[in-house]
Amino acid sequence: MNHMASPSREHLQDMARGIGLRQVRIVTGAIMFAYLISHFLNHALGNISTQALAIGVYYHTEFWQFLPVAIVFYSACLVHTGLGIWALYQRREFHWKAIEPLQLTLGLSIPMLIxxxxxxxxxxxxxxxxxxxxPQELYTFFIAAPNRLWTMLAVLVIAWVHGCIGLYFWLRLRPFFQRAAPFLLATAVLIPTLAMLGIYQGGRATIADYQDADWRREELSVQKLGTAAQGTTLEKITDDLTIGYLGLLGLVLLARGARALLERRGGMIALSYGNGRTLRVPKGLSVLEASLRYNVPHASVCGGRARCSTCRIRIIGDHAGLPEPSPREAFVLHRVGNDDPSIRLACQLRPTADLNFFQLFLPSTTSANAHAANPARVGQERYLVSMFVDMRGSTQLAEKRLPFDTVFIVNRFLGAVSQAVLEAGGRPNQFIGDGMLALFGLATDRQVACRQALRAAALIATHIDELNQFLSHDLREPIRFGIGIHGGEVIVGDIGYRDHMVFTALGDAVNVAARLQDMTKALACEAIISDEVRVTAGLADDALPAQEVAIRGRNEPMTVRTVEKTQLLSTLVDDWRAVAA
Structure with missing residues (x-):
C-alpha cells in the first residue's frame, strides 16, 4: 500500500511545485473572462428586445450572485488585480514584447474605469x-448622462482586449491553437460587436419608452434609482476608491524608484558570460533581466515566465551561495531532467554576488526578444507518435550495383514508405540514409495518431510488396524493412543553423522508436509497437504478442508488441473503421 501511495504523493508534490503566480493569474483571469463573456452575451440580447435583456439579466444575476459563485468571482477579481499591481512593481524590463506592457496598462486601468x-x-x-x-442603466447612459456611455464602451473594449491578450498568451503554445486561431479571432471580434450593438438597440428602445409617463414612474422610481442624498454618498465612495486606487499605483511607482536607488546603493555585481563579456549590474536583477537591460543576446522562448528552459545557464565554480530555486524554477528544471544544482533558469536566478556562467542554449536563432509568433517553429511540447522505418540489406545492395542504381532503389523505397505515411494521415519528417522518421499527431489527438501510425505500417507492407513486384527482375531478394513505433511527449520545432533549419521532433519517445526499429532485426519481426501505442489506439490486449525488452538509456524494461508480418495490422485497422462506422 505504501509503495502504491508514494507515486501519488510525488505527483501531488510535482503539481504543487508547478503552481506559481502565473497559474493563479490564469485561473483568476479565466473566471473574470467567463463573467465578461456572460455579461457581453447578455448585452447582445438587446438586439432582440428589451424583454430579452430583462430575461437574460435575470439568469445572469441568479448565477453570478449565488453566494458560492459570488465569493469565487469577487475573490478572483481582488487577487487578479493584486497580481497586476504586483507585476507593475516586480517587472524590471518590458523589452520582450510591446504587447506585454499594453496588457498590463489595460488591466490596471479597468478598476479605475469600472x-x-x-x-x-x-x-x-x-x-x-x-x-x-x-432600464435604469440605459436611461443613465442615453438620457441622464450621455457622456458616461463612452466611458462604459471604453471599459467594454479595454476589458475585452485585456482578456483576449491573456487568453492568447495562455493558448498560443497549445497544440490546437493554430487550428483554432481563426475561429477564436472571429469569436473575439463578434462577441463585443454584438454586445455594443445590443446596448445601442437597448438605448434606442429606452429613449422611446422614456416618452411614456407610466414607464418613467415605474422604472425611474426612488426605490430603483435611490434618492439624491444616496446618490451623493455613492459618488463620494466612488471618488474615494478612485483616489485610493490611483494612490496605490503611485506608491508602487515610487517603490520601483526606491528599489532602483537601493539596488544601486546596495552594490553592483559582475556577471561573466563565459565568452569574455562581463557586465556590472545592480543586485536584484535576474540574469535574464540583466541580459535584456544591457542588450546581451540570451535565449528565452517564453519571455521569462519560467514556462520553458531555453534560458538555462550553467554556473562556473561555487554555486553554494546562490539563492535557492523557487518552487516554479525547481519544477521546470525537474521537468526537463536537470537535477544538477549548477544549472539554473536565468529568468528566475537573482544573484547577490559575482557570478560566472555560460548559456546552455546559444541565442543565434532565438534571442531574448524572439517570441513564439509561430510557436510550432520555435518549440512546442506535445504528444506525437514517432515511426522509424529502415530498409534492410541496403549495404549488400550497394555492393552489387552501380551507385546510381542503388540510389534509384532507395528512393523508390522511401517513396513507397512516404506515400503510405501520407495516406494514413502522418507526415514524413526526416530521411536518414535509407531510413525515415515519420510523425503522427501534428493535427490530431493522440488516439487518432496511434491508429494512423498502425494503419501506415500496414500500408507500408502493401506498398513494399508492390515495389518488390515492380523490381522483381532486378532484385535477387525482395526488399525487407523494420518499423519501430512509439508515442509520447516530445518537443517539436526548427532545428539547425541559419538557412539550414528543419522542422523535427526531439525527445525520449523519438529515441525509443528508433531503438525499437533496431530491435526488429534481433526479434525477427517486421515491426515492434510499444504498449503505449497499443493501449492508446484501443487495440485488445491479446491482439498482438507481448514481450519485455530492455531499452538502452532506460532503467526499467519496456513492454512491446511484436508484429511478424505488418500486413496483419490491416485487419485490425479495418476492424476499427467498421466499429467507427
Whole structure:
C-alpha cells in the first residue's frame, strides 16, 4: 500500500511545485473572462428586445450572485488585480514584447474605469436596496448622462482586449491553437460587436419608452434609482476608491524608484558570460533581466515566465551561495531532467554576488526578444507518435550495383514508405540514409495518431510488396524493412543553423522508436509497437504478442508488441473503421 501511495504523493508534490503566480493569474483571469463573456452575451440580447435583456439579466444575476459563485468571482477579481499591481512593481524590463506592457496598462486601468458602475449598481443594491437593471442603466447612459456611455464602451473594449491578450498568451503554445486561431479571432471580434450593438438597440428602445409617463414612474422610481442624498454618498465612495486606487499605483511607482536607488546603493555585481563579456549590474536583477537591460543576446522562448528552459545557464565554480530555486524554477528544471544544482533558469536566478556562467542554449536563432509568433517553429511540447522505418540489406545492395542504381532503389523505397505515411494521415519528417522518421499527431489527438501510425505500417507492407513486384527482375531478394513505433511527449520545432533549419521532433519517445526499429532485426519481426501505442489506439490486449525488452538509456524494461508480418495490422485497422462506422 505504501509503495502504491508514494507515486501519488510525488505527483501531488510535482503539481504543487508547478503552481506559481502565473497559474493563479490564469485561473483568476479565466473566471473574470467567463463573467465578461456572460455579461457581453447578455448585452447582445438587446438586439432582440428589451424583454430579452430583462430575461437574460435575470439568469445572469441568479448565477453570478449565488453566494458560492459570488465569493469565487469577487475573490478572483481582488487577487487578479493584486497580481497586476504586483507585476507593475516586480517587472524590471518590458523589452520582450510591446504587447506585454499594453496588457498590463489595460488591466490596471479597468478598476479605475469600472468603479463607478460597480458602486452604483452593486453597492447601491447592498446598502440601499436599489434595483438598477438595464432600464435604469440605459436611461443613465442615453438620457441622464450621455457622456458616461463612452466611458462604459471604453471599459467594454479595454476589458475585452485585456482578456483576449491573456487568453492568447495562455493558448498560443497549445497544440490546437493554430487550428483554432481563426475561429477564436472571429469569436473575439463578434462577441463585443454584438454586445455594443445590443446596448445601442437597448438605448434606442429606452429613449422611446422614456416618452411614456407610466414607464418613467415605474422604472425611474426612488426605490430603483435611490434618492439624491444616496446618490451623493455613492459618488463620494466612488471618488474615494478612485483616489485610493490611483494612490496605490503611485506608491508602487515610487517603490520601483526606491528599489532602483537601493539596488544601486546596495552594490553592483559582475556577471561573466563565459565568452569574455562581463557586465556590472545592480543586485536584484535576474540574469535574464540583466541580459535584456544591457542588450546581451540570451535565449528565452517564453519571455521569462519560467514556462520553458531555453534560458538555462550553467554556473562556473561555487554555486553554494546562490539563492535557492523557487518552487516554479525547481519544477521546470525537474521537468526537463536537470537535477544538477549548477544549472539554473536565468529568468528566475537573482544573484547577490559575482557570478560566472555560460548559456546552455546559444541565442543565434532565438534571442531574448524572439517570441513564439509561430510557436510550432520555435518549440512546442506535445504528444506525437514517432515511426522509424529502415530498409534492410541496403549495404549488400550497394555492393552489387552501380551507385546510381542503388540510389534509384532507395528512393523508390522511401517513396513507397512516404506515400503510405501520407495516406494514413502522418507526415514524413526526416530521411536518414535509407531510413525515415515519420510523425503522427501534428493535427490530431493522440488516439487518432496511434491508429494512423498502425494503419501506415500496414500500408507500408502493401506498398513494399508492390515495389518488390515492380523490381522483381532486378532484385535477387525482395526488399525487407523494420518499423519501430512509439508515442509520447516530445518537443517539436526548427532545428539547425541559419538557412539550414528543419522542422523535427526531439525527445525520449523519438529515441525509443528508433531503438525499437533496431530491435526488429534481433526479434525477427517486421515491426515492434510499444504498449503505449497499443493501449492508446484501443487495440485488445491479446491482439498482438507481448514481450519485455530492455531499452538502452532506460532503467526499467519496456513492454512491446511484436508484429511478424505488418500486413496483419490491416485487419485490425479495418476492424476499427467498421466499429467507427
Amino acid at each position: 468603479v463607478a458602475h460597480v458602486v452604483g449598481v452593486r453597492l447601491g443594491q447592498t446598502l440601499y436596496g436599489h434595483e438598477k437593471l438595464y
